[in-house]
Amino acid sequence: MFDSAKPPNSDQSRGAEAWQILREAIFTGRFQPGAPLRFHEIQALCAMSVSPVREALARLVAEGLVETEHNRGYRVAPLSRRDLEDLVRTRIKLEGWAIERAIALGDELWEARIISSLHVLTRLPRRRASEPQLMDEEWERRHKDFHEALRAACDSPTLLQICRALSDRADRYRHISLAIETGPRDVDAEHEAIAKAALARDATAAQRALATHFEKTVQYISLRLGAD
Amino acid sequence: MFDSAKPPNSDQSRGAEAWQILREAIFTGRFQPGAPLRFHEIQALCAMSVSPVREALARLVAEGLVETEHNRGYRVAPLSRRDLEDLVRTRIKLEGWAIERAIALGDELWEARIISSLHVLTRLPRRRASEPQLMDEEWERRHKDFHEALRAACDSPTLLQICRALSDRADRYRHISLAIETGPRDVDAEHEAIAKAALARDATAAQRALATHFEKTVQYISLRLGAD
DNA sequence: ATCGTCAAGATTGTCGAAACTTCTATCGTC
DNA sequence: GACGATAGAAGTTTCGACAATCTTGACGAT
Numbered sequence: 001m002f003d004s005a006k007p008p009n010s011d012q013s014r015g016a017e018a019w020q021i022l023r024e025a026i027f028t029g030r031f032q033p034g035a036p037l038r039f040h041e042i043q044a045l046c047a048m049s050v051s052p053v054r055e056a057l058a059r060l061v062a063e064g065l066v067e068t069e070h071n072r073g074y075r076v077a078p079l080s081r082r083d084l085e086d087l088v089r090t091r092i093k094l095e096g097w098a099i100e101r102a103i104a105l106g107d108e109l110w111e112a113r114i115i116s117s118l119h120v121l122t123r124l125p126r127r128r129a130s131e132p133q134l135m136d137e138e139w140e141r142r143h144k145d146f147h148e149a150l151r152a153a154c155d156s157p158t159l160l161q162i163c164r165a166l167s168d169r170a171d172r173y174r175h176i177s178l179a180i181e182t183g184p185r186d187v188d189a190e191h192e193a194i195a196k197a198a199l200a201r202d203a204t205a206a207q208r209a210l211a212t213h214f215e216k217t218v219q220y221i222s223l224r225l226g227a228d
Numbered sequence: 229m230f231d232s233a234k235p236p237n238s239d240q241s242r243g244a245e246a247w248q249i250l251r252e253a254i255f256t257g258r259f260q261p262g263a264p265l266r267f268h269e270i271q272a273l274c275a276m277s278v279s280p281v282r283e284a285l286a287r288l289v290a291e292g293l294v295e296t297e298h299n300r301g302y303r304v305a306p307l308s309r310r311d312l313e314d315l316v317r318t319r320i321k322l323e324g325w326a327i328e329r330a331i332a333l334g335d336e337l338w339e340a341r342i343i344s345s346l347h348v349l350t351r352l353p354r355r356r357a358s359e360p361q362l363m364d365e366e367w368e369r370r371h372k373d374f375h376e377a378l379r380a381a382c383d384s385p386t387l388l389q390i391c392r393a394l395s396d397r398a399d400r401y402r403h404i405s406l407a408i409e410t411g412p413r414d415v416d417a418e419h420e421a422i423a424k425a426a427l428a429r430d431a432t433a434a435q436r437a438l439a440t441h442f443e444k445t446v447q448y449i450s451l452r453l454g455a456d
Numbered sequence: 457a458t459c460g461t462c463a464a465g466a467t468t469g470t471c472g473a474a475a476c477t478t479c480t481a482t483c484g485t486c
Numbered sequence: 487g488a489c490g491a492t493a494g495a496a497g498t499t500t501c502g503a504c505a506a507t508c509t510t511g512a513c514g515a516t
Contacts, residue, residue, distance in 0.1 A: 062290035
């Protein structure tokens with residue numbers, strides 16, 4: 001009848017599970033930039049053997065979140081001001097292209113998704129109630145979804161995939177930014193400006209608003225990071 | 229004195245070795261697009277156990293050369309006209325931007341590298357002497373090096389990395405193209421046009437020449453490929 | 457005191473087998 | 487004959503142990 005007793009096999013591999021856990025741990029800073037990733041520790045965290053962990057690490061290396069040197073293990077890819085600046089410049093251009101094409105191609109469903117994702121995003125505080133120096137998990141999901149909605153109507157899978165990868169890389173900096181920000185920053189207003197321009201089908205304005213939004217993070221963080 | 233007797237450990241891991249071998253096999257068509265990659269076969273080819281092979285495959289998945297479904301193994305990512313068109317459109321944008329920046333920043337060393345890499349490229353035939361439907365390995369290396377030289381002066385590691393990844397994806401189509409091409413195509417002339425524009429510091433002309441170069445492959449191949 | 461050597465411990469990389477899932481071909485039933 | 491169940495084969499995924507490599511720190515020579 002019920003085979004509730006055992007949770008035998010999930011629908012995803014242990015390797016994929018390890019990948020998720022490690023990603024999460026790196027994003028939240030549980031594993032600091034530059035920190036060595038020791039198998040013993042990871043195995044304890046994920047409760048699995050070496051093989052799936054290695055698989056996950058190989059994938060993370062290809063994605064640029066982790067670095068490795070033969071026989072000297074893996075370490076979290078370091079962050080730097082130089083890397084952030086390069087990343088943001090590239091994102092401005094690429095996300096700019098994506099939104100430009102989305103604006104050209106988007107229908108009213110695309111518009112609707114932007115409106116609704118912006119709505120739910122603004123109803124939530126950015127920081128956790130309990131630990132204000134950390135980002136609220138749900139807010140982060142919604143934030144990602146809003147940016148995804150903006151470019152969703154772009155018809156290039158390749159471009160979208162690159163945008164997502166770069167967005168992931170930027171996430172790590174965003175987490176730091178939040179812990180530092182002191183001055184007043186109205187993120188909701190920034191998002192609203194982007195959405196407004198997109199809905200008005202003004203590609204140039206949308207790109208400019210997006211650029212401003214991305215550059216804000218650089219401004220806040222660069223002081224805290226070494227040059228390279 | 230000499231410990232030539234044993235070749236015990238190379239300076240790279242078995243996993244990296246498997247990655248190289250598989251990449252090569254996929255590029256040359258030894259493993260056809262869409263074909264399943266069975267461990268038994270790969271292990272025989274690479275002469276190693278499962279673990280490093282899995283590691284290599286995980287990496288290839290992240291790079292988009294291989295696809296996987298849980299418990300149903302790995303397969304070579306399929307090729308399609310739609311994918312090629314998207315790829316080329318994206319490359320035109322990204323490589324165009326990279327060469328624009330290279331033109332703005334490059335010094336005489338950058339120029340020299342373009343000239344020399346073009347020179348050695350044009351001294352070699354594109355096809356193998358023995359099997360004319362296959363690409364000459366050395367030509368391919370030099371071709372890659374020429375395109376690398378063009379953008380080398382670009383100061384964005386992120387952009388360069390993306391360009392390389394897309395170039396790798398395009399390699400697979402290039403191989404097919406060569407086997408098909410019947411009409412007259414003067415690849416050397418195309419390369420010379422790009423180099424000439426770059427050396428003349430004419431970004432617009434260089435981008436146009438690059439775009440023409442990339443689109444040639446699409447023209448030759450699209451007939452042979454299904455829509456998706 | 458400084459440097460190099462070496463052994464012991466820690467850590468990573470690889471293997472081969474066991475556990476599990478999917479595929480395939482056969483058989484029985486309608 | 488068509489369909490569904492089923493047992494065996496084929497293939498994938500994970501594990502635990504072993505081998506190779508790196509790191510650390512003590513020891514001795516210069």
